[in-house]
Amino acid sequence: MVHKLTAITLSIYALIAGCLLLFSYADKTIWQQFIYAIIFIVIPIIGTLSSLYGDKGGISLVLLLMASQVIRPLTPFEFFPFYAPFSLAFPFGQIEQGKGYLFDIFAFVM
Template sequence: MFHRALCLYFLVCAVIAVFILANAGSETPIIERLIYTFLYPLSGSIAAFYFWHRKVAGYLFGLLPCLSMVIRPIGEWAWISLPPPISLGFPMGDVAAGRGFIFDIWAALLSIRFIYGLYSNVTKQAAPESPD
């Protein structure tokens, strides 16, 4: 059930990210658009595919966009000016002056869950089988 919910989450994120990209103005640099396209719609769709088929690679592709959202700089330090598709961010620092960070608790929780999922799958595969 958890894998299906993650699949749905990443598909919704990918669709929202496509709409954000479609509405991005011409002032957004092309390199930002390419990075955004790789992080959210592309890796999110790949993660959704792997989660649907219950593959471990879904954790890796799901970890990429989540880690990029955990702490995002604002202002001149921002490496992507486009917003993430789904975020539960809390500002830290002097955000009104354009110097600060956004800490995304939802992305942090998902990242911890994905790292745990990777760890549990690796330890499950590495465990020796008992001779019967």
């Protein structure tokens, strides 16, 4: 049951990222959009399949992705066209000056 719930959550995560990339205009280059697709679409799909089939390698790849998303700068990364596709983040630090950080509860729970 937990594996199916994880697979469904990661599938929705990848679907939202795909829709962001497909239906939004991004002013970044094709290379930056490709990297965004690899990180936020392909890795969650690998995690979905790994969760369904019980492969630990793909799940550890998703674990690294989510661990990198737990605390991130408030200002968007210059390299990615968008933020993470789904986020329940709370700001902390000096948010008035734009130098704070976001603590993502969703990535922490995943």
